Amino acid sequence: MTTASATQVCFEDITEGMEIPAKSFGPVESTDLVRFCSAWETYSLLHTYQKFCLEQGHRDVVINGPFKQAVIINWLDNWAGDDGFLKSMSIQHRVFDFHDDVFTATGVVTKTYEVDGFGYVNIDLKLTNQRGEVSCPGIATVVLPKRGGPPAPVEYAPPAEYVELLQKLASGAERIADLKDGQGIGEFIPEKARNTIGMRGYANEWPEPLDRATIRRFADATFEWKRAYRDEEFAKSRYGALISPPLTVLRVPINEWGMMGESAVPHIELAGRSRGGGNAGQDAEWFKPVKLGDTITQVAYLADLVERTGRSGPMVIVYGETVYINQHGELVAKTRQGTLRQLSAE
């Protein structure tokens, strides 16, 4: 293993309260959106068709949530450098952003600590648009090497609770978690939906093993220049094979026809009339990179239903937890994502 290079940011460079160098991206143009939608394989009209968006009352084409995640991941992952590792990131989607918007990612170090001789850095982050609105507040943890020491590991043992979750989901059991008292109570949450909390969803497998074209599409769509995703020689020496950017593993389930597959999270019927919805955000943790030739299966369960009254009226946030497993049965990533369902009594 090579030691950290001179340009590599090291744990010794970091102090609590310091700012991570900010990065701007944009204006986001239609070609950026098209290329991202193509890599991510989403065909939602909300992210592709201006006429539809105008009819929905938006001022222009709406930028996908994962696109904003990509901008943040790109910023942190490149700051962490060849020898760092983006361990986890949790972000919320707060406002709509549109075609032509400009984003700036900023972050402040909140905590530094050591685990097994490597530096862990917790960061409070923000993605802000040119109107000054915070599109995505969030937190992240990045692992950095110590100066002169070996690079941060690229493989991490998942915590015991995730191993247990993985085993339950892999066992085929229908109930993954118990329904707790007081959970899923609300005017818009019928008994049947409440009883679905804790139940497993569907398993989705990638339509083909990760190939070079998919890595290239993701790297291009997410503006990635790290050698690990572009330089096969370097990637082989470090990871044993070319790897794909962190966002790749989180892509939506797609079937062989290229259509959105059935959501991995079980579908539930809510009461009242739907007034729309959206992506509320995602907590993601990575345990190892996805390598050339890997096939990922994602399995999810319905983790929670939370009813709230927002600025625009009542809503239910549907929380799903998903594990991403490679062909060796290893946990590659784990997420918890929220989907907003806005409702009205009639």
Added chain:
Amino acid sequence: MTTENKDEPRTYVTEEVKAQIGKEGPPSTWPEGLERSTLRRYVNATEDQNPLYRDEEHAKNSRYGGLIAPPFWLASHPLATGQRVTEVLHMRREDGPLPGSTPRVQIEGLNRGVNGGSEIEWFRPVYLDDLLTYKSRIGRFEERMGRNGPMVISYTETEFRNQRGELVAIMTGSGIRMT
């Protein structure tokens, strides 16, 4: 300095323009061989249900012995790998270096261009993992009077070869240049 009347007939295919015939662009190779994800995306985008392009078992038992690409797939060379697409499009507008290998046709006075269509001749299929390289050259010019004034059709010949050097296809594309 030209003193001729704007309405007077003139030829746009001057000796300088004719001198461009045969001009070749540099060869350009795909970033990777034909892979399953590329094939899946292409057949989905073109709504092509032929099992030769989708069903590995079916393709194995066919006379091709494996998955192949639909005929027109080879015209889909990726643009702007590793760059923002808009930057590459801007480079095109600014007359800078072209990312692809198509030589630029220069015709004084005719600055607008549209795609006039293409003609393709196929010699063999593109198999899974085949890595294509293409090379283009300026073929010939045709001058015509269109509804909206004079136009010149420029023909560009592009040759596609696989990693074994075998000829896969020749595509003749026509570009219509107008005032």
